[in-house]
Amino acid sequence: MPVPATSPRLAVKLLDERLRDHLPRYASEGSAGMDLRALLDAPLTLAPGQCELVGTGLAVHIADPGLAGLILPRSGLGHKHGIVLGNLVGLIDSDYQGELMISVWNRGTADFTVEPFERLAQFVLVPVVQAALEVVEDFDASRRGDGGFGSSGRH
Ligand SMILES: O=c1ccn([C@H]2C[C@H](O)[C@@H](COP(=O)(O)OP(=O)(O)OP(=O)(O)O)O2)c(=O)[nH]1
Numbered sequence: 001m002p003v004p005a006t007s008p009r010l011a012v013k014l015l016d017e018r019l020r021d022h023l024p025r026y027a028s029e030g031s032a033g034m035d036l037r038a039l040l041d042a043p044l045t046l047a048p049g050q051c052e053l054v055g056t057g058l059a060v061h062i063a064d065p066g067l068a069g070l071i072l073p074r075s076g077l078g079h080k081h082g083i084v085l086g087n088l089v090g091l092i093d094s095d096y097q098g099e100l101m102i103s104v105w106n107r108g109t110a111d112f113t114v115e116p117f118e119r120l121a122q123f124v125l126v127p128v129v130q131a132a133l134e135v136v137e138d139f140d141a142s143r144r145g146d147g148g149f150g151s152s153g154r155h
């Protein structure tokens with residue numbers, strides 16, 4: 001799906017020529033993520049509880065510190081097959097130039113076989129604000145204060 005001309009450019013290196021025919025793309029006009037594929041030479045079977053690092057064959061350089069990448073699970077794989085991420089969410093720093101890696105975790109109860117070039121996770125580009133920490137003795141009062149973890153009740 002083509003993106004608007006004003007979209008940020010994202011430099012991507014193909015670490016494997018086979019990726020040329022499998023470039024990530026937005027599946028629809030409103031897609032938030034682009035699917036990342038497993039760069040595997042052979043199927044990879046994950047036993048329940050097993051977690052493996054799988055390469056994507058792609059390196060991106062986001063470059064802008066006001067942006068970051070997120071690697072998120074695909075909902076179908078996660079919900080139906082228990083295939084999620086070993087780190088729950090992958091955070092891609094804007095200065096990272098290495099291969100995008102997917103930590104694949106079978107949190108389900110059955111073996112799951114990842115096929116070569118299967119779409120395994122998704123990459124989302126998000127805005128980021130870097131904070132300057134300012135140490136203070138007291139905060140300006142807020143209504144919530146330090147109440148959390150269900151302090152407002154359930155309903
Ligand atoms: O799912 C992921 C998570 C991270 N990374 C890469 C990009 C990221 O910029 C880098 C470092 O990630 P993070 O800071 O989350 O890991 P760390 O354990 O703190 O490593 P480091 O000490 O290198 O920062 O690893 C991936 O390829 N996939």
Ligand SMILES: [Mg+2]
Pocket residue numbers: none
């Ligand atoms: Mg880190």
